Amino acid sequence: MPGPDPHDDTSRDYEQFEKELLAQDRDAARVDTADIDDATAQRLVNDLVDAAVVTPVPEDHVLVHEPSGTTFDSTTQLAVFHRGWAAGRDSDGEDE
Numbered sequence: 001m002p003g004p005d006p007h008d009d010t011s012r013d014y015e016q017f018e019k020e021l022l023a024q025d026r027d028a029a030r031v032d033t034a035d036i037d038d039a040t041a042q043r044l045v046n047d048l049v050d051a052a053v054v055t056p057v058p059e060d061h062v063l064v065h066e067p068s069g070t071t072f073d074s075t076t077q078l079a080v081f082h083r084g085w086a087a088g089r090d091s092d093g094e095d096e
Contacts, residue, residue, distance in 0.1 A: 041079035048082060 036044075045063065048054040055064045062071045063078050068085060072078040 036076060036079050036083070038076060041076040044079045044082065045075045048078075053082070054078065 045054060048065075049056060049063075053066055055066055056062075057064060057071075062073050063075070064071050065078060065082060065085070068081075070081065072081065
């Protein structure tokens, strides 16, 4: 009696399917920062200034992200950074 037909073996298909599902899970867990336009960034930065998370330094034309100590000269860069920073802290189980 011959052995199992190698064409009937679907284990590699299952492994590939599982890898694709894991990649989708990782993608879904990531924070999307590409959707931040100038108006959204300005609103977020204004909220962060009101919450004392960001300090404007008018004489240097920069914004300081207080929790990280990082300095920015662009509201969009700061908004993208803060979203990523907050997501990283949330995934570590820490509070902002």
